[in-house]
Amino acid sequence: MSHTPLPSDGPLRPHTYDGIEEFDHRLPNWWLFTLYGAIVFSVLYWILGFQMELASTPEEALLETMRENQLAAARNSGEVSDPILWKLSRETQTIEAGRATFAALCASCHQPDLGGGIGPNLKDTVWIHGGQPIQIHALITRGVLEKGMPTWGPVLGQNKITEVTAFILSHHPAP
Amino acid sequence: MNSASTSKIRIEFNDRVVRQFVTASIFWGIVGMLVGVLVATQLATWQANFNLPWLTFGRLRPLHTNAVIFAFVGNMMFAGIYYSTQRLVKARLASDVLSALHFWGWQFIILAAAITLPLGLSRGKEYAELIWPLNIAVAVVWVVFGLNFFWTLARRREPSLYVAIWFYIATILTVAILYIVNHLSIPTSWTHSYPVFGGVQDALVQWWYGHNAVAFFLTTPILGIMYYFLPKAAGRPVYSYRLSIIHFWSLVFLYIWAGPHHLLNTSLPNWLQSLGILFSLMLWAPSWGGMLNGLLTLRGAWQKLRQDPVLKFFAAGVTFYGMATFEGPLMSIKSVNALAHYSDWIVAHVHSGALGWNGFMAAGMFYWLAPRLWNRPLHSTALANMHFWLGLVGILLYVAAMYVSGITQGLMLSATRDSGTVLANPNFLDAVTSTRYLMHLRALGGTLYLAGFFLLAWNLFRTARGAEPVNGSVECLEPAAASSGAGVFSAPVVYTVLLIVAVLVWGAGRGVVAGMGFCALLAILLTALTHQQASGARWQDWYERLLENSLPFSILTAVAVLIGGVVQILPTVLINRAESLEGVRQIPYTPLELAGRDIYVREGCYNCHSQQIRTLVGDVLRYGEFSKIGESIYDHPYQWGSKRTGPDLAREGGRYPSLWHYQHMHDPRQISPGSTMPNYPWLFTQRTDFAALPKKISVQRRLGVPYPEKPDAEILADAKAQAGALVAELQPGGVQIAGDREILALIAYLQKLGRSEPVAKTAEAH
Numbered sequence: 001m002s003h004t005p006l007p008s009d010g011p012l013r014p015h016t017y018d019g020i021e022e023f024d025h026r027l028p029n030w031w032l033f034t035l036y037g038a039i040v041f042s043v044l045y046w047i048l049g050f051q052m053e054l055a056s057t058p059e060e061a062l063l064e065t066m067r068e069n070q071l072a073a074a075r076n077s078g079e080v081s082d083p084i085l086w087k088l089s090r091e092t093q094t095i096e097a098g099r100a101t102f103a104a105l106c107a108s109c110h111q112p113d114l115g116g117g118i119g120p121n122l123k124d125t126v127w128i129h130g131g132q133p134i135q136i137h138a139l140i141t142r143g144v145l146e147k148g149m150p151t152w153g154p155v156l157g158q159n160k161i162t163e164v165t166a167f168i169l170s171h172h173p174a175p
Numbered sequence: 176m177n178s179a180s181t182s183k184i185r186i187e188f189n190d191r192v193v194r195q196f197v198t199a200s201i202f203w204g205i206v207g208m209l210v211g212v213l214v215a216t217q218l219a220t221w222q223a224n225f226n227l228p229w230l231t232f233g234r235l236r237p238l239h240t241n242a243v244i245f246a247f248v249g250n251m252m253f254a255g256i257y258y259s260t261q262r263l264v265k266a267r268l269a270s271d272v273l274s275a276l277h278f279w280g281w282q283f284i285i286l287a288a289a290i291t292l293p294l295g296l297s298r299g300k301e302y303a304e305l306i307w308p309l310n311i312a313v314a315v316v317w318v319v320f321g322l323n324f325f326w327t328l329a330r331r332r333e334p335s336l337y338v339a340i341w342f343y344i345a346t347i348l349t350v351a352i353l354y355i356v357n358h359l360s361i362p363t364s365w366t367h368s369y370p371v372f373g374g375v376q377d378a379l380v381q382w383w384y385g386h387n388a389v390a391f392f393l394t395t396p397i398l399g400i401m402y403y404f405l406p407k408a409a410g411r412p413v414y415s416y417r418l419s420i421i422h423f424w425s426l427v428f429l430y431i432w433a434g435p436h437h438l439l440n441t442s443l444p445n446w447l448q449s450l451g452i453l454f455s456l457m458l459w460a461p462s463w464g465g466m467l468n469g470l471l472t473l474r475g476a477w478q479k480l481r482q483d484p485v486l487k488f489f490a491a492g493v494t495f496y497g498m499a500t501f502e503g504p505l506m507s508i509k510s511v512n513a514l515a516h517y518s519d520w521i522v523a524h525v526h527s528g529a530l531g532w533n534g535f536m537a538a539g540m541f542y543w544l545a546p547r548l549w550n551r552p553l554h555s556t557a558l559a560n561m562h563f564w565l566g567l568v569g570i571l572l573y574v575a576a577m578y579v580s581g582i583t584q585g586l587m588l589s590a591t592r593d594s595g596t597v598l599a600n601p602n603f604l605d606a607v608t609s610t611r612y613l614m615h616l617r618a619l620g621g622t623l624y625l626a627g628f629f630l631l632a633w634n635l636f637r638t639a640r641g642a643e644p645v646n647g648s649v650e651c652l653e654p655a656a657a658s659s660g661a662g663v664f665s666a667p668v669v670y671t672v673l674l675i676v677a678v679l680v681w682g683a684g685r686g687v688v689a690g691m692g693f694c695a696l697l698a699i700l701l702t703a704l705t706h707q708q709a710s711g712a713r714w715q716d717w718y719e720r721l722l723e724n725s726l727p728f729s730i731l732t733a734v735a736v737l738i739g740g741v742v743q744i745l746p747t748v749l750i751n752r753a754e755s756l757e758g759v760r761q762i763p764y765t766p767l768e769l770a771g772r773d774i775y776v777r778e779g780c781y782n783c784h785s786q787q788i789r790t791l792v793g794d795v796l797r798y799g800e801f802s803k804i805g806e807s808i809y810d811h812p813y814q815w816g817s818k819r820t821g822p823d824l825a826r827e828g829g830r831y832p833s834l835w836h837y838q839h840m841h842d843p844r845q846i847s848p849g850s851t852m853p854n855y856p857w858l859f860t861q862r863t864d865f866a867a868l869p870k871k872i873s874v875q876r877r878l879g880v881p882y883p884e885k886p887d888a889e890i891l892a893d894a895k896a897q898a899g900a901l902v903a904e905l906q907p908g909g910v911q912i913a914g915d916r917e918i919l920a921l922i923a924y925l926q927k928l929g930r931s932e933p934v935a936k937t938a939e940a941h
Contacts, residue, residue, distance in 0.1 A: 006475045013416055017337040018262040018649075020403070021412035027421070031467065035425070035460035042453035046682070049449060057445055058790040062801065065595070065792060072594035104602045108846040109835065118834050118908060148832030154796050157597030 080162055085133035088162065089169035098167025101160050105152075114171055119149065123171040137165045183650055186332075188261040190646040192274040193254050194548050197541060199282055200250035201632050204537070206289070207242030208625045214239050215621050217853070218820065219614035221844075224853035229293035231853045233779025237304040238292040243529060244302060244392060246285045251537040252396040253277070253320070256343050258544065259403035260324065263340060264331030265651050273323040280316035284309055296366045299776035299812045300381050302388050303357055307368040310358040317354065321347045325725070332651050334723045338419040342399030344729050345427045349391040349736045356740075357384035361878065363871045367773070369811040369878060374761075375804050376748050377813035378438055379447065383740055386434040393528065394496075395427070397536050398465050401493065404540050406472055408485045414471035420718065422464025427732060429458045431739035436507035439516065440789035441815065442757070442804045447743055448509070454739070455507030462500030469493035484559035488539030491567060495531025499524060513791050514589065517819040519610070520581025523574045530570045530624055538562065538631055545638045550645040554637035558630050566627035572620030580613040588819075589793030598796050603822040604849045611851075666710075667717050668727055670703040675738060683742065757803035759931040761810070763880050764924065766868045766894040771924025773871070774863075774917050776812070778855070785816030786825040786928065799826040799929070806931045809880045821852060826929035833901060834908040836922045858918040863898070865891055865915070897923060 013022045049055040056064075088094045103112055109119035120128060129139045140161045143151035152161060217223040217232045224231045261268060268274050288305055291297075297304040305313070324347055328340070336344075357380050360368035372380050406413050413419065435443060435451030470493055473486070480486045502524055506515050515521060546553050553559065587606040590599035600606065677699055680692030707714075721728050764772060775781075786807065788798045795801055802825050807813055816823075838845055841859065843852040869887040876882045885893075898914040901923060905912065912919070 004475065008474075009412075012412055015335060017333065017335075018259075018265075018403075020337070020406045022416045022419075023412050023414055024417055025415040025471075027415065027418055027464075028467070031460060031463065034463070035421075035457075038457040038460060042457055045453060046449070058440060058448075059801070062790045062792065062795065066795065069591075069595035069792070073596040104604075104848075109832075118832055118838075145829060148829075148835065150830055154596070155598055155601045157593050159593070160597075160601070 080134065080137055080158070082133045085137065085162065085165055085169060086174050088166040089133075089172075090174065091166070094163050094166045095170045097160075098163035098165070098170075101156065101164050102167050105156075106164065109148075114168065122168050133165060133169055136168060137161055140164060183652060185648050185650050186265065186267050187646050187648045188258075189268040189271060189274055190258065190548055191644070192268065192278055193258045193544070194644060195278050196250045196254035196257065197544060197548070197635075199278070200247055200254060200537065201541065201628070201635065203242055203246030203250060203285060204534075205625070205628055205632060207239060207247050208621070208628060210235055210239040210242060212618060212621045212625055215614065215618040218851060219611065219618055221851045221853055226854050226856055228295065228778075228857050231778065231855075233782050233853075234293050234295055234297075236782045237297060237301075237779060238289065240302055241288055241292065241304065242285070243533075244388065245288075248393055248397075248529075248533050248537070249281065251533075251540065252346075252392075252400070253281070254544070255400035255404070255540055256324070256346075256396060259339055259400065260327060260343065262647065262649065263333065263337045263403065264328060265333045265649055266327055266330045269323055269326035269330055273319050273326075277316060277319045277323060280312065280319065284312050284316065287312075291366070295777040295779075297777060297779060298358075298360065298368065298370065299779075299781060299814065300357070300370065300377075301781075301817060302385055303381070306366050307358070307360055307362050308365065310354075310360075314351070314355060314358075317347075317351055321351065325729075328725050335719070336722045336725060336728065337402070338413070338416075338423065339399040339402040341419075341423050341728070341732070342395045342402070344725070345423075345732050345736065346391050346396045346399070348729060348733050349387065349395075349427070349431070352733075352737070352740070353384045353387050353391065356744075357381060361874050363874045364867065367867075367871075369871075369874055371811075371878060372748065372813075373811040373878065373880070374808040374813050375443060377811065378441070378443065378815050379435065379744060379747050381813065382437040383431070383434040383744060386437060387431055389525075389528070390426075390430040390433075393533055394430075397533060400536060400540060401465070401469050401489070404543055405469055405489050405493075408483070408489060408539070408543050409473050409476035409479065411472055411474065411476050414468050414474070418464055418468050422461045422468065424735065425461035426458070426465070428735040428738070429454050429461060431736050432743065433458055433507070435743065436512070437817065438815070439507070439509050439512040440791055440794075441787050442802045442806075444747070444804075447747070450743060452507050452509060455504045459501060459504040462503075463497060466493050466497035466500070469496075482556070484556060484563055485539045485543045487560070487563045488535045488542065491563070492532050492535035492539060495527055495535065495570075499528040499532060502527070513789070514585035515581060516789075517785055517817070518581040518584040518588075519577045519613075520585065521818065523577030523581055526577065527570065527574050530566070530573065534624070534628075535566065538566070538628075541631060541635060545635050547647070548644065549639045549642040551638055551642040554634050558634045562627040562630040562634070565630070566624050569620045569622070569624030569627060572623065573617050574620075576613040576616035576620060580610040580617075583610050583613075584819075588797070589791065591792060591796065595792055596796075598793070601797075603797075604847055607820075607851060608849045665717065665720070665727070666703075666706060666712070667714070668731065670699060670706075671731065672734065673699045674703075675734070679738070679742065683746075757805055758933060758935075759803050760805040760934045761808055761931050762927075763809055763875075763882060764927060765897055766872060766890050767863075767897040767920050767923045768927045769871060769875070769924075770863050770865070770868060770894065771917075771920035771922070771927075774858070774921045775814070775924055780824075781814045781816045783816075783818060783820035783852070785819050785823045787815040788823055788825045794823070798823045803931075805934070806929070809875075811875065811878055811880070821850075824925070824928055828926045828928040828930050833904050833922050833926060834910065836925055837905055837908075837910060837918065840918055840921065855918075858921060859912065859916055861917045862915045863894075863917050863920045865894055868894055894920075 010023050010025055013024055109117060110122055111117050114122040116122065129135065129144065141153035143149045145151065156164070213223065214232055214235050228234070257268060257274070287309055291306055291309070292304060296306045298306065324343065359371045361371060362368040370377055402413065402419070432454035433451055435447045436455045439448050439451065470490070473490060476486065480490060506512055506520070506524065542553060542559050584606045587600045587609060588603070591597060592599045674696065677692050677696040681689050681696055682692070684692055788794045788800065788802045790801045806825070807815070835846060839847065840855045842854055843850040869890050872882050872890060895914060898919045901919045902912060902914050
């Protein structure tokens with residue numbers, strides 16, 4: 001195959017294949033640096049990380065992070081009590097926030113009107129696991145696994161559970 | 176030349192089979208992309224599942240992936256390999272019978288796949304879904320292909336092998352190894368089997384295969400095709416021969432190790448995860464070597480891009496290859512992977528490879544070939560240019576939508592508040608609804624790309640219609656026999672093998688053994704260099720001799736490819752599963768649960784739901800304790816999944832009442848407003864295949880799952896009793912259902928997920 005030579009063209013290799021010719025340019029330095037750099041990095045990483053066991057395992061790292069997070073959260077947490085929850089259950093903003101969470105996650109079993117379906121009715125006066133605000137709050141937090149009520153604590157967190165509790169209480173007369 | 180002294184002969188090439196493969200590739204490409212547009216639409220609009228089993232996403236997505244990989248790119252690759260090889264080695268394909276067998280055998284497999292996959296006949300492993308009789312057919316046709324190819328090489332009149340041929344050799348050998356190992360299974364019927372590997376072993380083998388299906392089915396053959404068609408179309412010499420050598424050998428050696436980067440932050444042992452990361456990083460330069468040799472070959476030909484659609488497609492295709500192979504190592508970094516994995520980012524990545532690299536290289540090759548195969552100028556250059564721009568805009572829309580969607584999903588699902596102890600978006604559906612509009616945009620991008628391919632089909636049809644097909648030919652000297660076996664025991668081959676052994680001892684051993692390996696490595700290196708100095712031999716002389724001998728070349732290629740697989744897979748496959756790792760062991764499924772699991776696999780649930788909780792804060796808060804190796808050790812096939820269109824299910828068992836699942840499978844939106852999951856009404860009318868259970872359980876027992884020996888009647892009675900109990904459990908919720916319906920088996924399985932028993936911790940394999 002004939003081609004118009006460029007000024008930067010080097011010598012061609014003597015052999016052609018079905019008319020295809022080949023230069024033998026030297027490789028770009030940045031490319032060689034990338035290749036060798038990655039190899040050197042990998043060998044060092046392997047020796048330091050594994051043969052000398054300097055890095056912690058992913059499991060250890062995860063558990064450490066989660067423990068630190070728990071401590072930080074405990075420091076920042078607010079308190080809940082029966083009077084606080086009753087008070088919040090009369091506040092429109094809290095009730096509306098609780099209603100939204102309830103509609104998204106709880107209504108599939110308890111129905112949007114709290115009438116009960118797969119899960120029990122929440123607007124009557126029958127409380128299977130205790131009807132004090134703090135008891136309701138605790139129940140949502142830990143769930144009742146044998147009855148199919150999920151553990152919402154790690155999913156929703158204390159503030160959202162407080163809102164949902166307030167929303168449920170808003171269907172009941174305050175003492 | 177002096178025709179007086181040597182006799183000249185004219186060889187006519189077998190271009191008929193090339194024309195057949197080109198036609199088949201375009202046809203199946205359009206089918207595969209049409210299915211792609213349909214599944215993309217289903218993710219935007221659940222109604223597009225039509226409440227029909229054979230049209231649901233879970234069954235069609237495997238059809239889409241198999242069709243574009245094996246039917247579209249497969250046929251394209253065979254066309255390119257057969258066309259270029261005949262010319263590069265100056266020989267007609269060795270056997271017309273094998274060529275025809277190859278073509279028709281492959282089309283038969285594709286047709287069978289297009290029927291069996293929508294029927295739900297699936298092995299439940301990605302890109303390896305086809306049932307076992309078809310696996311055997313694929314292996315046989317691949318051997319036919321290999322025989323035809325190597326036989327042609329043996330009859331070549333061009334002694335030296337061009338770089339394209341190196342890539343073809345690597346492709347044929349490696350795909351054969353990968354395919355066979357990952358498809359080892361024991362049948363339970365003519366259409367069903369269980370893979371021999373389970374849990375983490377199956378995951379590792381699957382991604383060793385899956386990653387290298389990308390490497391050796393979608394990359395190396397296309398690089399070979401690039402090395403032939405791109406310099407031809409540009410009329411320029413290849414940029415650098417030595418770059419070809421370095422990037423070929425580093426690519427085939429390194430690629431095979433990178434599979435575990437599909438399993439980062441999972442319960443896969445940490446040393447394998449790290450090898451996956453490191454080898455992915457090292458792959459960056461070798462991959463870019465291919466891109467550079469392609470793009471730099473275009474030096475002095477760039478002005479031709481203005482008119483020539485072929486070069487446009489090639490230049491863009493190679494550029495997409497470069498982008499995707501830069502992105503790959505990036506995504507293999509663990510912290511990037513934590514964000515990207517299970518999200519649409521992966522979808523963006525594979526489509527910039529599949530649409531940009533494979534699709535555009537295919538289009539460029541077809542436009543270049545058509546006038547030469549049918550001996551007539553291309554019907555319309557303008558249409559081909561229009562195809563290019565439609566396709567390019569389509570790809571950009573597609574990947575932009577998926578990048579935005581993927582990063583949104585990754586950020587939303589991992590976001591926490593309250594010092595990282597609580598999820599910021601507890602409802603998984605928030606991530607689904609936030610990215611819904613992007614699903615529409617993606618479907619639009621895909622449609623534009625498909626429209627471009629329709630233009631190609633029309634253009635080539637008009638070119639070929641009424642034209643006289645023509646077979647190429649070459650005049651050459653006769654005879655010029657090629658050697659094949661010499662040089663197997665030459666000094667460099669021996670030193671290479673010794674070096675590899677030393678590195679393996681160093682890398683895998685601990686303490687003194689590792690030290691000895693390192694010393695041996697240095698000693699061999701010094702000896703080899705001294706020997707070379709003393710003998711005055713030059714590497715390039717040896718390499719050029721190697722290129723004239725296909726046997727040692729193929730052996731070295733196979734060795735380079737095999738090392739990674741041996742080092743990564745053998746230790747994991749050989750561990751004793753009974754001494755389950757990490758303190759927990761899965762409780763084997765009851766007969767009914769096993770039946771439910773087979774339904775889960777049949778419906779392709781793994782296409783949207785993972786079963787693996789990663790060692791990441793967001794995962795643990797959302798789904799519970801991170802997954803341990805022992806918890807899926809008896810899963811044949813493993814179902815860890817690779818995408819979370821819906822939430823993870825690793826600990827789904829007991830999370831909700833059975834009534835929840837019953838209503839959810841019937842109409843997901845009744846329970847989860849905004850869900851995109853299809854309805855599964857047929858599970859409420861179809862009967863569970865109880866009769867198949869005894870055979871299935873005996874196969875599971877042979878695979879090492881600890882099922883006690885039980886008479887068939889007892890197994891059936893067990894299954895029916897558990898279904899009966901489930902019926903009774905559902906009754907208070909107002910459900911009336913017969914005990915033999917599939918939904919009960921599926922619920923039984925879902926309620927079992929995550930159930931394991933504690934066992935004494937044993938010494939863990941490092």
